[in-house]
Amino acid sequence: MATLSRRALPAAVAAVAALAAAVLVAPGPARAHGVALVPGSRTYLCYVDGLRANGQIIPTNPACADAVAQGGQQPLYDWFGVLRSDAGGRTTGFIPDGQICGGGTTKYAAYNAARTDWPTTHLTAGSTIQLHYSNWAAHPGTFHMYITKDGWNPLTPLAWGDLEPFWSATDPPQSGGPGGFNYYYWDTTLPAGKTGRHILYIQWVRSDSQENFFSCSDVVFDGGHGEVTGVGGSQPSASPSRSVPGSPSVSPSASRSVSPSPSRSVSPSPSRSSSPPPTGGGGCTATWKTNDISWAGHFQGEVTVKNNGSPTLNGWTVRWTYTGGQGFDGAPWNGTLTGQPPNVAVTNVDWNRVLGPGASTSFGFNATGTAPATAPALTCTSP
Known part of the structure; x- marks a missing residue:
């Protein structure tokens, strides 16, 4: 089994060199700002899975491959671009049920597919992890975090009624400046008692405009510590084999700023x-x-x-x-x-x-x- 943290990325936490090359050769301009790197969003991990040395994106993961067949490679060159310029912080009902992971856009519609073979991050319920979110373009604002409710069926389209809020972070620190491969980071205590597959959903609400960003990360609560499967030929349902650690425990709050801690990244190459x-x-x-x-x-x-x-x-x-x-x-x-x-x-x-x-x-x-x-x-x- 191959895991993301055993390949070269973040950070992603972060296929840093290959990413730079791919953005330069992308067939269209990248209009984008950020999605989750740890735990990785669908677009980000599909990008990591599919990127080839010549700059083409040819995924091995079946869900990612089907998404590219449906929507082309450009959404993955723009893996950090799931956004709406008219969101204004609106959540329930603004993006229709079944279109939440794609931000209600046509460009990212393929990433709404309800299936269990997306790249997956293995986690432990109740543990504290350090979350990384790309700052491809930096903006002030708040990251609102949701998790699917107990009993959610991953084979049904994601609806707002499936999600419950559990954390937020306002203007967290950054690992470095925007425009590269850096990220915002903050400590997050995951909900206790969760088991099985879930979606960790983040809405980044800018405080200086109406623009919002959306990110769906497929996770499984199985005692893992940040291992990623379903990337580079590994099996999406495989057992975890490598840790991506969290940070010292912090207590949840409705809205918080967090203090800096050492940055970490993960990588996609043997x-x-x-x-x-x-x-x-x-x-x-x-x-x-x-x-x-x-x-x-x-x-x-x-x-x-x-x-x-x-x-x-x-x-x-x-x-x-x-x-x-x-x-x-x-x-x-x-x-x-x-x-x-x-x-x-x-x-x-x-x-x-x-x-x-x-x-x-x-x-x-x-x-x-x-x-x-x-x-x-x-x-x-x-x-």
């Missing part, structure tokens, strides 16, 4: 190993991988940290030295950058601080420069 034997002290070891994706002046890497000792580790730090002028394109995901290049240091985040005997975790990053021909020597230490 990785290749390029590491010497792991090194470390006190039972903590680290292993380097360079992912199978690179673009002009960029590459992506992943480091796995393992507790090879008998005591439980309570915190870890991985260090290495770049010798070719490499840097970071944004913050690492699943780790905190505590030492800048060339003398790099990455420390655990809260969720992966504790590693029992034999346990391991990984962090990844988008990097600037050329990937080292020989993996750097890593040292791993724990307090």
